[in-house]
Amino acid sequence: MKYDFKKISDSCVKCGKCIQVCTIYSINQDEVTSPRGFLDLVGAYQRGELKLNEDAKNIFESCFLCTNCVDICPSSLNVDTAIENIRSDIADKYGISWYKKTAFWLLGHRTMLDILSKMGYVFQTCGLVTEKSSKFDKSLHTKFDLPLLKKERLFPAIAKKSFMNSHGEYIHNGGIRTVGLFIGCMANYAYTDIGEGVLNICKALNINVDLMKKQACCGAPMYFTGDFKAVKKAAKFNIEYFEKKLEKLDAIIIPEATCSAMIRVDYLHLFEDDEEWLKRAKNINKKIFLATEYFYKYTRLKKILAKKGISEEHITYHDPCHARKMQGIYKEPRELLSQNYNIVEMSDPNKCCGFGGVTMQTNRYNLSKKAGQQKIEMLNNTGVKIVSAECSACKMQLNNALNLAKSDMRCMNPIELINFILENGNE
Structure with a gap:
């Protein structure tokens, strides 16, 4: 069943609370790119009154998906889910840029990404320059504009060795509890001190760690772009993998809010019309936690x-x-x-x-x-x-x-x- 844009559009009472907290509206003050503006347009789309042309594409791609509107809405209308679904329809019509498709393909093929990250570490200074560094991480920017990299844009340097490739599958800390670690792509290949920090914290707590090395990308980059086919492939793989791992794990912890929210919340939206996978996604949620959430609630940290x-x-x-x-x-x-x-x-x-x-x-x-x-x-x-x-x-x-x-x-x-x-x- 296709997403019911009309239902969510008709449910909006136009109270305007969302506009006060909307990220994009705070920038351009345009009612069209406000939550209630988006909902009016998705309703018009389902009624056949709006065509998905370039103008509509630009409008729906201007939302930050920050969920401020959902948080303050008296009816808790999922404006973000509506926009994510219409982006999927836009992607079906216009396709997805080759460079995004390439990036998404790599996120789904970790072995190739491992190889490219090693090459990237060696050659990154050829086209990149060090901008800022600290004892925690190094940041770079390009000498020229690229589709995924803007010249002025600061971004993390690629690590010499990925986090998961720096350790064995299982780390025994002499504990009676074992947690799985879902590290996230950025922390695996760039911000590796995050993963190292989790391991050191678990060592101090005598908690064993399973790195779950077959984990796939959570799918968030693809989901927010509208590539639902790629997202479902990654989500189904992760759900099956987590189900098997959770037979022996006390919990799976994730030190990344986006990855954690994707798995715990957006997987439920993704499989809303698929009873089997929705049930399975809900079942694994019981043992998945954001890292600080788990450490605060269930340990003596x-x-x-x-x-x-x-x-x-x-x-x-x-x-x-x-x-x-x-x-x-x-x-x-x-x-x-x-x-x-x-x-x-x-x-x-x-x-x-x-x-x-x-x-x-x-x-x-x-x-x-x-x-x-x-x-x-x-x-x-x-x-x-x-x-x-x-x-x-x-x-x-x-x-x-x-x-x-x-x-x-x-x-x-x-x-x-x-x-x-x-x-x-x-x-």
Whole structure:
């Protein structure tokens, strides 16, 4: 059954609450690209009053899918799901750019991606230059514009060796519990300190770790672009793989909000009309957690960190859209970080950073850049040097925005900050 655009369009009462929090509307103040504007258009599309031409394509690709509108809507209308489905129809009509198709194919073929990442590490400085580096990671930008890489765009350097290829399948820490680790593509190939941090935390907690090396990409890049065929292939593989692994695992933890939300929430939307796979997706959800969520709720990590004392470092925390709004997770990372860091809250910590997915980063980069600039104003007002976010997409976007603003502030995953305390704090 095709998605019922008319039903969600007719359910909107046009109260306007969504407009006040809409990321794209805050940039261009255009009612057409506001949540209720989007819903009017999807309704017109189903009634045959709107053709999916280039203008419509540009409109629906301008949404950041931040879910602010869903969060504040009195009826909790899933505007994001409607837009994701109409993007699928647009992809069916216009196709998907060759460079996006190539990237999605690579995300579905890890062996080839491993080979290319090794080549990329060796040759990345030929076309790229180091912009900023720290003891935690290195960032680069290109010397010229490419379809997926903008000349001014800061992005993470490729690691010399991927995280999963740096370890064996199973890491025994002498514990009675074992968790699976879904690492996410960006943390596997670029932000490898996130994975290393998870391993060190689990070691401190005597929790064994299964790296689940056959895991596939969660499918988020394809889902937000409208390539539903590729998403379903990845989702079905992961569900079957997780089912088998969870027979022996206590939980699967994910230190990436986007990956976690994709698997826990968007898989349910994806299989809404497929009873068998919807049921299977719901069943695995019971044992899947965002990393800080699991460590806070089910381990003694908070007590261990409390013994390390408060550092002099002041930090702020950015709530990834896929953590706070889609999964209701915002207290957990703060509870853990506050044991060792002084947290200075932003005026609006859950305002979207502006990453918005592959299409926003390529075809609509000007919008992403503007959204990032809005966030930087809030960050600068805190007066801190570190902003934390449990999402590599947010980390990349915020570091890019900070670089454009010539700020020396850096974004780090809370797992990295917690691990730094474990390695350097005093009892």
